[in-house]
Amino acid sequence: MSGRNLFTRPARLAAIAPYGWMVLFFLVPFGFVLKLSLSQVANAQPPYLPVFDLGAGWQALVAAAGSLSFDNFRLLLSDDLYLLSGLRSLTVATTTTALLLLIGYPIAYAMSRLPRRWQPLAMMLVIVPFWTSFLIRVYAWINILQHDGLLNQVLLALRIVSAPVVWLSTDTAMYIGMVYSYLPFMILPLYATLSKLDPALCEAAADLGSSPLQSFWRVTLPLSLPGVGAGALLCFIPLVGEFVIPDLLAGSDSPMIGQTLWLEFFTNRDWPVAAATAVMLLVILLLPLVIYDRFQRRQMVRP
Amino acid sequence: MSARRFNAMSRFNVAALALGLAFLYLPIVILVIYSFNASQLVTVWGGWSLRWYVAFFNDEAMLAAAATSLRVAAVSATLAAVLGTLAALALTRGERFKGRTLFSGMLYAPLVMPEVITGLSLLLLFVALGMERGFWTVTIAHTTLTMCFVAVIVQSRLGAIDRSLEEAAMDLGCGPVRAFVAVTLPLLLPAIAAGWMLAFTLSLDDLVIASFTTGPGSATLPIRIYSEVRLGVKPMINAICALMIGAVALTIVTASLATKLSGRRGGNAAPM
Numbered sequence: 001m002s003g004r005n006l007f008t009r010p011a012r013l014a015a016i017a018p019y020g021w022m023v024l025f026f027l028v029p030f031g032f033v034l035k036l037s038l039s040q041v042a043n044a045q046p047p048y049l050p051v052f053d054l055g056a057g058w059q060a061l062v063a064a065a066g067s068l069s070f071d072n073f074r075l076l077l078s079d080d081l082y083l084l085s086g087l088r089s090l091t092v093a094t095t096t097t098a099l100l101l102l103i104g105y106p107i108a109y110a111m112s113r114l115p116r117r118w119q120p121l122a123m124m125l126v127i128v129p130f131w132t133s134f135l136i137r138v139y140a141w142i143n144i145l146q147h148d149g150l151l152n153q154v155l156l157a158l159r160i161v162s163a164p165v166v167w168l169s170t171d172t173a174m175y176i177g178m179v180y181s182y183l184p185f186m187i188l189p190l191y192a193t194l195s196k197l198d199p200a201l202c203e204a205a206a207d208l209g210s211s212p213l214q215s216f217w218r219v220t221l222p223l224s225l226p227g228v229g230a231g232a233l234l235c236f237i238p239l240v241g242e243f244v245i246p247d248l249l250a251g252s253d254s255p256m257i258g259q260t261l262w263l264e265f266f267t268n269r270d271w272p273v274a275a276a277t278a279v280m281l282l283v284i285l286l287l288p289l290v291i292y293d294r295f296q297r298r299q300m301v302r303p
Numbered sequence: 304m305s306a307r308r309f310n311a312m313s314r315f316n317v318a319a320l321a322l323g324l325a326f327l328y329l330p331i332v333i334l335v336i337y338s339f340n341a342s343q344l345v346t347v348w349g350g351w352s353l354r355w356y357v358a359f360f361n362d363e364a365m366l367a368a369a370a371t372s373l374r375v376a377a378v379s380a381t382l383a384a385v386l387g388t389l390a391a392l393a394l395t396r397g398e399r400f401k402g403r404t405l406f407s408g409m410l411y412a413p414l415v416m417p418e419v420i421t422g423l424s425l426l427l428l429f430v431a432l433g434m435e436r437g438f439w440t441v442t443i444a445h446t447t448l449t450m451c452f453v454a455v456i457v458q459s460r461l462g463a464i465d466r467s468l469e470e471a472a473m474d475l476g477c478g479p480v481r482a483f484v485a486v487t488l489p490l491l492l493p494a495i496a497a498g499w500m501l502a503f504t505l506s507l508d509d510l511v512i513a514s515f516t517t518g519p520g521s522a523t524l525p526i527r528i529y530s531e532v533r534l535g536v537k538p539m540i541n542a543i544c545a546l547m548i549g550a551v552a553l554t555i556v557t558a559s560l561a562t563k564l565s566g567r568r569g570g571n572a573a574p575m
Binding site for chain 1: 425
């Protein structure tokens with residue numbers, strides 16, 4: 001018994017290094033984003049004002065703090081570009097998450113029905129693509145979807161279309177790329193929940209006279225909802241801020257918020273507006289977290 | 304009897320699995336096949352050839368970027384393995400300490416945080432600290448992201464290890480640290496190795512965070528690939544991507560072999 005207590009102290013000491021690292025390199029940087037979102041762009045190095053110089057004394061710091069303003073957020077709210085890109089991010093992320101659920105659920109369900117000894121292999125096969133680069137996976141689709149790419153060649157050969165279809169720089173291409181890239185993230189939590197379900201429950205439903213479809217609808221699906229929630233959240237949040245996929249596969253007329261941030265930072269070199277966009281993105285991301293939290297609490301209240 | 308009926312694969316299940324796996328693998332397979340295309344045109348098949356691999360190994364800039372990427376990945380994965388393991392230990396073994404919720408929050412948030420935010424915020428920190436951007440800033444950024452993945456992997460393994468083994472060692476007179484190093488750490492090694500490899504591949508793959516935190520002269524391979532891809536498909540990029548896929552496949556095979564070997568010694572840890 002005493003051994004259990006003994007180990008907690010070294011374990012607490014183990015926390016120091018990673019804790020310090022994450023505070024310095026994850027938590028503190030958000031403070032800089034917040035501060036920068038209240039600054040003004042300047043033709044200087046670094047390209048913003050004011051710069052807090054700790055060596056310049058208290059007076060200078062106070063003066064610098066006084067010149068912070070909400071101008072960037074006023075710009076964000078007044079220019080349609082930013083609001084539209086925020087809105088588009090939400091639409092795209094919601095649509096993709098729905099598609100992922102529709103496609104991922106049957107696959108996860110089939111995996112959970114495999115004979116036990118095949119399941120680790122199936123899981124491995126789903127995980128492996130997750131290890132290959134996002135960029136490579138998107139690039140693979142550019143190969144297939146380009147004007148004289150494989151898809152058009154096949155469609156033409158089968159006489160399904162009479163002229164090459166434009167796939168690249170369309171929303172279709174972007175959705176294909178997103179579903180493709182995020183599918184493992186959706187399948188794994190779904191599979192984790194589904195594989196833990198007791199088959200006896202479905203048998204009981206069948207014994208009581210329900211058809212396989214009914215027992216799926218009334219037993220399996222409701223019990224797998226936690227997996228659905230986890231998978232949806234795991235995909236939705238990074239999807240909202242996605243940059244690579246829309247940048248390479250979608251058209252350029254309506255950027256997602258991640259693209260807007262990238263554009264402000266790298267092309268316009270307006271770091272303060274980029275930071276304000278990041279703050280807006282963070283606020284948008286809090287929304288699904290709050291919904292998920294509500295959902296989970298309701299699950300807990302229900303017997 | 305009825306148990307078998309419910310476990311049996313219906314035609315629908317087989318179709319879902321087959322289509323799903325085909326969807327996941329076909330694009331990658333096609334990419335690899337086309338990397339051996341002799342033709343100058345990416346879409347016309349001109350017979351098998353290694354010319355684009357040769358082209359890559361003659362491209363100084365691409366090779367330099369690949370070398371930078373490998374160095375960043377090796378250093379950041381090693382740092383991440385150490386820090387991630389410590390974090391997993393603290394979370395599973397240090398039952399309660401001040402700020403534990405904040406700690407686990409900080410470890411899980413980067414897993415889903417959009418990379419544009421992580422990249423931008425780290426860049427601002429480096430600028431504020433007056434750090435020159437280059438190899439080390441990218442390495443630190445990648446460590447920050449990948450140590451969270453290591454922590455998750457090691458934590459799940461740590462939870463599965465029977466603690467009575469360690470307690471037995473302590474009953475036999477080992478100190479707690481000694482008992483951990485002699486008993487638990489060897490059992491944990493496959494998970495740490497798997498974590499290291501995941502960290503390595505994640506670092507090798509990352510475009511967005513590296514773009515924000517890199518400086519002149521230390522462009523990583525994904526950054527160079529991205530700037531090429533924006534201009535269209537090029538056969539040489541196919542070859543580079545195929546090489547990267549090959550490296551990842553090799554890593555996974557090694558990881559699963561290592562897991563199998565250690566699995567014989569007790570328990571099993573998936574490479575994720």
